[in-house]
Amino acid sequence: MIYKLSVPAIAEDIEEFRVLEWHGGIGTPFNTGDMVVELETHKAIIEMRAGQAGILRVISVPDGAWCKIGVPLGLCSDSLDETLPEQTEATADMLVEFEIA
Amino acid sequence: MPPTHQRLFYREAIVRALRETMADDPRVFVMGQDVGAFGGAYREFDGLFAAFGPARVRDTPVAEAAMIGIGVGAAAAGLRPVVSITYMDFLMLGLDPLVNYAAKLSYKTGGQLHAPIVIKTTAGAKGQGVAHSQCIESWLMGVPGLKLVCPSNPADAYGLMVAALEDPGPVIFVDHKKLFPVPGDVPVARYRTPIGTAKIIRAGSDITIATYSYMTRVAHQAADLLINEGISCEVIDLRSLIPLDAALVAQSVARTKNLLTLEEGQVTCGVGSEVAAQVQRRLGPVRVHRVGALPAPVSSNPVLEAACIPNAQRLVDEIKFFINATNPECLHP
Numbered sequence: 305m306i307y308k309l310s311v312p313a314i315a316e317d318i319e320e321f322r323v324l325e326w327h328g329g330i331g332t333p334f335n336t337g338d339m340v341v342e343l344e345t346h347k348a349i350i351e352m353r354a355g356q357a358g359i360l361r362v363i364s365v366p367d368g369a370w371c372k373i374g375v376p377l378g379l380c381s382d383s384l385d386e387t388l389p390e391q392t393e394a395t396a397d398m399l400v401e402f403e404i405a
Numbered sequence: 406m407p408p409t410h411q412r413l414f415y416r417e418a419i420v421r422a423l424r425e426t427m428a429d430d431p432r433v434f435v436m437g438q439d440v441g442a443f444g445g446a447y448r449e450f451d452g453l454f455a456a457f458g459p460a461r462v463r464d465t466p467v468a469e470a471a472m473i474g475i476g477v478g479a480a481a482a483g484l485r486p487v488v489s490i491t492y493m494d495f496l497m498l499g500l501d502p503l504v505n506y507a508a509k510l511s512y513k514t515g516g517q518l519h520a521p522i523v524i525k526t527t528a529g530a531k532g533q534g535v536a537h538s539q540c541i542e543s544w545l546m547g548v549p550g551l552k553l554v555c556p557s558n559p560a561d562a563y564g565l566m567v568a569a570l571e572d573p574g575p576v577i578f579v580d581h582k583k584l585f586p587v588p589g590d591v592p593v594a595r596y597r598t599p600i601g602t603a604k605i606i607r608a609g610s611d612i613t614i615a616t617y618s619y620m621t622r623v624a625h626q627a628a629d630l631l632i633n634e635g636i637s638c639e640v641i642d643l644r645s646l647i648p649l650d651a652a653l654v655a656q657s658v659a660r661t662k663n664l665l666t667l668e669e670g671q672v673t674c675g676v677g678s679e680v681a682a683q684v685q686r687r688l689g690p691v692r693v694h695r696v697g698a699l700p701a702p703v704s705s706n707p708v709l710e711a712a713c714i715p716n717a718q719r720l721v722d723e724i725k726f727f728i729n730a731t732n733p734e735c736l737h738p
Contacts, residue, residue: 346414346447346587347447
């Protein structure tokens with residue numbers, strides 16, 4: 305199954321954040337608890353950790369780029385041979401956890 | 406080609422102006438509560454302590470009168486202090502050295518001494534109650550010798566901080582708690598935004614909204630909603646309250662015939678009162694309506710806080726009332 309990496313409203317007043325660093329490139333597998341990407345808000349650095357195992361397939365917002373709340377950062381899948389969809393709207397959200405660094 | 410702009414958080418625009426100016430001018434130093442290794446209450450001094458060390462980035466106790474008094478003295482002696490007063494409410498404690506000494510120093514010494522101090526402080530309501538939410542900019546507008554800027558976005562925060570750091574002073578730099586989460590595009594090349602210049606940030610034809618700081622965002626939200634009602638709002642960001650660019654507001658009102666002033670502070674003897682008086686001096690009688698906080702303290706109860714402070718829906722209602730009223734100030738006390 306294909307999942308999108310979404311950032312919900314982490315805090316009430318955050319509209320936009322910066323992607324600080326992806327921990328791994330396209331094709332990197334990760335397990336529950338692994339850090340996928342670090343985000344920077346006006347207040348803090350936030351670690352986005354995987355809430356399920358998967359493989360990073362698409363990075364839509366690269367290191368240093370800005371992203372609005374609700375826009376997917378990228379796509380993941382359960383296995384490497386799954387075909388990526390053209391649209392990201394229909395895909396499910398991957399389980400993630402956020403930790404303030 | 407290298408990029409001409411960089412996207413920055415508001416706090417990053419402030420710290421960029423400080424970092425660049427401190428690198429160029431050894432007289433500039435920062436003092437305030439938690440400005441050192443902690444990097445400031447809003448991280449708006451992040452990295453300065455590591456770059457310039459404890460002599461130029463100085464933590465102070467919670468003692469605003471002493472902080473401003475020491476800053477003003479250091480300025481008179483030839484340094485260029487930046488004093489951080491975390492909450493504008495506590496600027497009150499330092500008004501004696503600011504008003505009686507710094508603002509009058511150049512006048513009193515026949516121009517021999519100046520007080521090139523920047524006081525950076527944060528105003529506005531964001532859930533922190535009666536003594537950590539106030540906007541008291543208008544209190545300072547009647548003090549000859551002061552300047553006061555209140556940027557609404559990162560580009561102006563950078564440009565006005567650079568201008569403040571180069572000014573003979575004293576300059577009060579007022580930001581707002583709700584502006585810190587908002588990023589914006591800032592030119593990469595060094596520049597200054599002249600103190601005393603307002604800016605039309607939205608063109609319109611039916612009404613002029615003169616406002617500043619976070620309320621510019623509320624004005625935009627209301628203007629968006631009013632498009633559907635067939636009302637076209639021009640929004641002016643005052644950017645500087647001392648000096649006040651009433652000429653630009655008057656030019657706009659000469660076209661729209663309606664002036665609405667919007668501020669988060671009190672309307673009585675407020676920024677809007679002064680804007681209205683200066684515009685009327687230029688244009689003669691014009692239709693004016695002032696909008697601001699209700700005459701009550703800002704509560705830490707979120708429902709009461711929201712009720713006190715202007716928001717987009719209240720502004721929409723006020724504008725519709727004003728546009729349709731024959732004598733707005735008489736009908737709506």
